[in-house]
C-alpha cells in the first residue's frame with residue numbers, strides 16, 4: 325500500500341537479497357549497518373529551535389515578568405500574544421495556553437460539561453495521556469477499536485455505543501487524521517461533544533481544515549517531541565465561548581483574571597462555581613512558542629517532505645502495509661508507521677534498530693509500550709492482560725503488527741534515504757529467508773546508537 329489515497333499498486337517483488345553479498349547481509353546477522361550515526365530525535369538534541377527562538381525566551385527571562393496575569397493587559401503578555409497567534413493560525417475564536425497537552429485535554433472534557441463518572445470513548449491506539457486525561461477529568465475511558473490504518477473505527481463505536489458515553493475523544497495518532505468529519509457528525513447525532521486529541525497532528529489538515537477544529541475543542545501539546553517545542557506545555561482551541569470561559573477559569577484565572585480573556589465583552593460566567601486547578605502557561609515558555617510559530621509552516625513542510633519521500637520510496641515493498649491517510653495529505657509526517665501483516669513485526673523492528681534506525685514494534689510483548697491499550701492497567705478492573713487484549717481483539721492484532729519510526733523535522737534527505745534502504749534491506753532479507761520464523765542470527769557487533777531500542781518520542 326502506498327502513502328496516498330490512490331489504489332495501491334500491485335506489489336512488485338524486490339530483487340532477491342543474496343546473503344553472500346556483504347551489502348545484503350543484515351546487521352542483525354553480522355553485516356554492516358546502513359547507518360553509523362544516531363537516528364535524529366528530540367532527546368538526542370535534534371530539535372527545530374532557531375536563534376530567534378532562543379533570543380525570545382532570553383528576552384522573557386530578562387524581563388523578570390514570568391506570570392501571565394501580572395499588571396500588564398492581556399495583549400502585552402507573551403501568553404496573550406501567543407494565544408492571538410494560535411487563533412489566527414487555527415482560525416478559531418478562542419485559544420488558551422496551558423501547562424501540558426494532558427491538561428488541555430482534561431480541561432476540554434471538564435469545560436464541555438461532561439459529568440464526572442461518565443464514560444468517554446477513545447481509541448485503543450493512543451498515547452497513555454489520552455485515557456489519563458479522561459481519568460483526570462473524573463471520567464472513565466471507554467475503548468474503541470482502530471481500523472487497519474490505526475484510526476478510531478466509527479463502525480465499532482456505533483456497535484459498542486451505550487447511553488453512559490457522554491463524550492467522544494478522537495486522537496489523530498502519530499499525526500494521521502482520524503475521520504474527524506464523520507466522527508463529528510456521529511457525535512452530533514448522539515448529542516455528545518467531540519473533543520480532539522490533536523496533539524500529534526499540530527498543523528496537519530484534513531480537506532483544507534486544521535485538525536483540532538472539527539470538534540467542540542481541540543487539545544495540543546508543546547512538549548519537546550511535538551510540532552512546537554517548549555519542553556512542557558500545551559493549549560486548547562475552540563469556537564465555543566462558554567467552554568472557553570470555563571476552561572480559562574478551571575486553568576487558574578482567579579479574581580477577575582478571566583475578564584482579561586474577554587476584552588470586548590463581559591465573560592459569560594464568573595468562574596466562582598468551578599475549582600481552580602492551576603494548569604496555567606508561563607511567560608518564558610509562551611515567548612519561546614510565539615517565536616517558534618513564525619517558523620511552524622517551514623517545519624510542517626519539512627515533516628511532509630520527509631514523510632512523502634519515505635512513503636513513496638517504500639510504496640512497492642511487498643509484505644508491509646504503510647498507513648493510508650483518510651484523505652490526500654491528511655497527516656503531519658512526524659512518524660513512519662507501517663504494519664507487517666501476518667509477519668514478525670518484532671523481528672522487523674529489531675533488524676531496523678541494528679541497521680541504525682530507531683524502530684519499535686508497538687504491540688511487542690517484551691516492551692511496555694504505553695501506546696498499547698493493554699498497558700493502561702489503571703483503566704481496568706483486572707490485570708489479566710489476555711482479558712484486556714480480548715476487549716479490542718482487532719486493535720491488539722494490528723498493534724502487534726505495527727512498526728513505528730520517528731521522523732524528526734530535522735531529518736535530511738540522506739537520513740530519509742537511510743530509512744528507505746534499511747526497510748528495503750530488512751524486507752528483502754526476510755523474503756529471502758527459508759520458511760519458518762526469521763532467526764535473529766548470531767549477535768553481530770552492536771553498531772546501533774546506544775538507546776536505539778529505548779522508547780523514543782511519545
Ligand SMILES: *Cc1c(COP(=O)(O)O)cnc(C)c1O
Pocket residue numbers: 423424425426427450451453454495497521523524544545546547556557558782
Ligand atoms: C504527547 C501526547 C499527549 C500529552 O501531551 P503532554 O504535553 O505530554 O501532556 C496527549 N496525547 C497524545 C496522543 C500525545 O502524543
